[in-house]
Amino acid sequence: MPELPEVETTCRDLKQNGGVNQIIKSVDVLWPKSLSNFEGARLIGATISHISRRGKYIVLTLDSGATLLIHLRMTGSLRIEPIESEMDPYDRVVINFENQKLAFRDPRKFGRLTLTEEAAVYLDKLGIEPLSAAFTAPLLFEMLQKKHKQLKALLLEQSFIAGLGNIYADEVLFAARLNPMRTAASVTLEEATLLHTAIVTILTQAIENRGTSLGDGKGNYSSNGKRGGHAARLKIFRKQGQPCPVCGTKIEKIVVAQRSTHFCPECQK
DNA sequence: AGTGGCCCCTGGCGGC
């Protein structure tokens, strides 16, 4: 469940439900490739002292000074539950504390846990945090001016802005009335300002709604066992064939940067 | 620098 609002929601739930300040007693590794660069046993005895988010990474700071980075990719999710809870068939790594456990569930097995002494090596590659004070409209305009990529492809690039994914990229471009195929450098200051507002507003609202949960509710795309409520607020994503909520024109679905892209051909010029 | 293709994986869904 992977975009910024869903990762942020996961982090908040972890903090609230007891992921912090417990000694790791054992680690069950059901799918070894979920651990990108270490053996599960290396976590035994450690304590997670702090939980934060950077882009789509969940950043777990250990008392040892090392950092455990978790990237959920397409279908990963985390849940904290009592130690005696039944395992899920898609659990790939389970970190056991005394009375609780932290389960990493990931049907498609794309997600990764990385243990590192140098978290900056991974996190410094990321672009600006869109909900930080440093992210301003003039700065976005300046950033766009230097790029000749299509807007959709650029918004998906984590080294540009960290945290946007396919859903929110389409939603913010629709809100800003910008065509996904437009070249970034063609965006005016006024348009960049609209885009900035759209990014900040939509991500903030999505977090308030605990993210977007797609699918049938059987859990494939839900986090922490709870469903995010933002799906009902989506205006353009996977609405192809339906009338644009603004002008009624039929919403189109195309491919940009190898990703399905939804837009209104009338509103987004 | 930007683009396009492939790969990592599994499950759900629409079409026949």
Added chain:
DNA sequence: TGCCGCCAGGGGCCAC
């Protein structure tokens, strides 16, 4: 019902 191809909220790597 059964099978098949396509699609999927991500991102790394490689060739051009």
